[in-house]
Amino acid sequence: MKRFIIERNIEGAKDLTHEDLVQIARTSCAAVASLGVPYVWVNSYVAGDKIYCVHEAEDAETIVEHARRGGFPADVVEVVVAEFGPHTATESQVA
Structure with missing residues (x-):
């Protein structure tokens, strides 16, 4: 499987309550389960x-x-082509 970053523009997202996020999570999980x-x-x-x-x-x-x-x-769906973080700075290059 590929990893994707999805950007969703939702006016007022910063004001969503914990209960709102719970409901969104439940809806998302149900959508995942329905995909098959x-x-x-x-x-x-x-x-x-x-x-x-x-x-x-x-x-x-x-x-x-x-x-x-x-x-x-x-609104935006992009495939992740590379991942890195602080640990990357200490990795040696493999030929």
């Missing part, structure tokens, strides 16, 4: 009026279908 294909919702982050999600699926079309079934926008 390998799919992993890794995590989501609220920042301002956007929600950024990390999901794993075979293709972008499946990501968009999850959004449609959940009633969520999927």
